[in-house]
Amino acid sequence: xxxxxxxxxxxxxxxxxxxxxxxxxxxxxxxxxxxxxxxxxxxxxxxxxxxxxxxxxxxxxxxxxxxxxxxxxxxxxxxxxxxxxxxxxxxxxxxxxxxxxxxxxxxxxxxxxxxxxxxxxxxxxxxxxxxxxxxxxxxxxxxxxxxxxxxxxxxxxxxxxxxxxxxxxxxxxxxxxxxxxxxxxxxxxxxxxxxxxxxxxxxxxxxxxxxxxxxxxxxxxxxxxxxxxxxxxxxxxxxxxxxxxxxxxxxxxxxxxxxxxxxxxxxxx
Amino acid sequence: xxxxxxxxxxxxxxxxxxxxxxxxxxxxxxxxxxxxxxxxxxxxxxxxxxxxxxxxxxxxxxxxxxxxxxxxxxxxxxxxxxxxxxxxxxxxxxxxxxxxxxxxxxxxxxxxxxxxxxxxxxxxxxxxxxxxxxxxxxxxxxxxxxxxxxxxxxxxxxxxxxxxxxxxxxxxxxxxxxxxxxxxxxxxxxxxxxxxxxxxxxxxxxxxxxxxxxxxxxxxxxxxxxxxxxxxxxxxxxxxxxxxxxxxxxxxxxxxxxxxxxxxxxxxxxxxxxxxxxxxxxxxxxxxxxxxxxxxxxxxxxxxxxxxxxxxxxxxxxxxxxxxxxxxxxxxxxxxxxxxxxxxxxxxxxxxxxxxxxxxxxxxxxxxxxxxxxxxxxxxxxxxxxxxxxxx
Numbered sequence: 001x002x003x004x005x006x007x008x009x010x011x012x013x014x015x016x017x018x019x020x021x022x023x024x025x026x027x028x029x030x031x032x033x034x035x036x037x038x039x040x041x042x043x044x045x046x047x048x049x050x051x052x053x054x055x056x057x058x059x060x061x062x063x064x065x066x067x068x069x070x071x072x073x074x075x076x077x078x079x080x081x082x083x084x085x086x087x088x089x090x091x092x093x094x095x096x097x098x099x100x101x102x103x104x105x106x107x108x109x110x111x112x113x114x115x116x117x118x119x120x121x122x123x124x125x126x127x128x129x130x131x132x133x134x135x136x137x138x139x140x141x142x143x144x145x146x147x148x149x150x151x152x153x154x155x156x157x158x159x160x161x162x163x164x165x166x167x168x169x170x171x172x173x174x175x176x177x178x179x180x181x182x183x184x185x186x187x188x189x190x191x192x193x194x195x196x197x198x199x200x201x202x203x204x205x206x207x208x209x210x211x212x213x214x215x216x217x218x219x220x221x222x223x224x225x226x227x228x229x230x231x232x233x234x235x236x237x238x239x240x241x242x243x244x245x246x247x248x249x250x251x252x253x254x255x256x257x258x259x260x261x262x263x264x265x266x267x268x269x
Numbered sequence: 270x271x272x273x274x275x276x277x278x279x280x281x282x283x284x285x286x287x288x289x290x291x292x293x294x295x296x297x298x299x300x301x302x303x304x305x306x307x308x309x310x311x312x313x314x315x316x317x318x319x320x321x322x323x324x325x326x327x328x329x330x331x332x333x334x335x336x337x338x339x340x341x342x343x344x345x346x347x348x349x350x351x352x353x354x355x356x357x358x359x360x361x362x363x364x365x366x367x368x369x370x371x372x373x374x375x376x377x378x379x380x381x382x383x384x385x386x387x388x389x390x391x392x393x394x395x396x397x398x399x400x401x402x403x404x405x406x407x408x409x410x411x412x413x414x415x416x417x418x419x420x421x422x423x424x425x426x427x428x429x430x431x432x433x434x435x436x437x438x439x440x441x442x443x444x445x446x447x448x449x450x451x452x453x454x455x456x457x458x459x460x461x462x463x464x465x466x467x468x469x470x471x472x473x474x475x476x477x478x479x480x481x482x483x484x485x486x487x488x489x490x491x492x493x494x495x496x497x498x499x500x501x502x503x504x505x506x507x508x509x510x511x512x513x514x515x516x517x518x519x520x521x522x523x524x525x526x527x528x529x530x531x532x533x534x535x536x537x538x539x540x541x542x543x544x545x546x547x548x549x550x551x552x553x554x555x556x557x558x559x560x561x562x563x564x565x566x567x568x569x570x571x572x573x574x575x576x577x578x579x580x581x582x583x584x585x586x587x588x589x590x591x592x593x594x595x596x597x598x599x600x601x602x603x604x605x606x607x608x609x610x611x612x613x614x615x616x617x618x619x620x621x622x623x624x625x626x627x628x629x630x631x632x633x634x635x636x637x638x639x640x641x642x643x644x645x646x647x648x649x650x651x652x653x654x655x656x657x658x659x660x661x
Binding site for chain 1: 346374396403419423447453458460467474478485489492566575
């Protein structure tokens, strides 16, 4: 039986989501995460104090030198809190956790890296016992990692996945070039009738995948520890119940769940 | 006091390019094996060729680094231990990795290989560098999104060997955090199949799905990197190696770019780097490039001026015509191995590692049998023509 873990889209949704039969929440910290819902660490600590569900903080932004003092400050507050886990992308955060003797469980969330049994064994031995597994591999490869490592695995089953993250202000630059006003906060490009969302932030620009929805596939990955419903940029809280009730849905996009990407080196042999 | 010169690190897609790179002044080359390396479209090196590259380089007191920098899937790890042992046996000077489990294989099996962390790992801060240092890594190739101040702080706080890109194409995304290629073409960006989707153009739509009307479509395409004007600063803050991008580039490109950076570096250490010389070097680099280039993140965040909105625009403004293999002082005959079409009457230029480039009009051309052909249209054909160097 999988745990269901939810990334909320809005602060006002949190209370409702916590009432559902889920294992926990992942909440982005202001200034250190790439989620649209970013909260002050004090707010997250308060949420953790008032629920029995597992609360994880996310620090999955690309971390530059200037961000490190905020990372240390936040970790100092997490250290004595009821927050259970710390999720991060940048291995510098792991280094700080070690140096500060942070006694919390760590979740590595490298998005498109960490895609093999060997890599997961390496990180487990290094002291990181939880990891997001990339959605760029097939479910069979995912299960292989689960069956051959001790990792506690997180896997996104619903949501828009960041598939391009630039430090550049690509929308601002484009509108400046074409001499038009940038009036919207969300733009799209299309490829083969699939829609890719583009958002610009103070830390750069992210392009997202089409909406991944693996609701019809969860039976195949029932051994995966944690299935993550990422509601960022959606208001579809109802989808949580659909996953809980094991319902099916039409017209779902499943990305690389059962489709291997081309490894050109091998093809050329 | 002896001052150790900064390393000039060249790309080499095959043995010939590697030899060109050393001839034109590279201190080290990075190459990819047939497996486990990004840049799947480069010819890359067999184990025998890596061995030959190392022998060639070490005889010149130069170095060879081998990229083992794909993001491995479970099925890709077969044979990696044996491969690493082979590289150690060949005595490659270091391997460049992005997937850290390689470090454990090396440690667990007592394989004598130094490790450099690839830019694919997007190392951006001094704490991450300290993480790599704790694993025994020798060098980190930093992400290309860093400013001079950020790099300096990393060097000052870690004492690690830091390598930075100095010239060539840029990823528009942080390396490793882009899989546009996977989604748009099914080609795996982190395993060497990047289709450079960031350079594609597409109509942009707003949140109501209305197309933004413009003759210029949206693209994430970035101009290239050219740090020639900042070499002095890069040396002064303590970077140990300057890396030129482009394992898939031509011999001509590698030779010209490496030769130019060699001259800049040497002139700087010899206190001969005048403004006039720098302007000349930049002119050479601009001439060999087929895309505009800037210093990107060095002193500010890139703006509209660092982006490309004019299509790929990669028409080369020069052709590499051939390699001069001999010049007979007595007969004044030049022997050349042809690479691209040229003919009598065209103005061409000769450049080399130790000569100032010069131009001349191509006179009558003869083939190996001494027949007058006047048009060179067969790559690898041996051709001759007369050239009085003194009259140039």
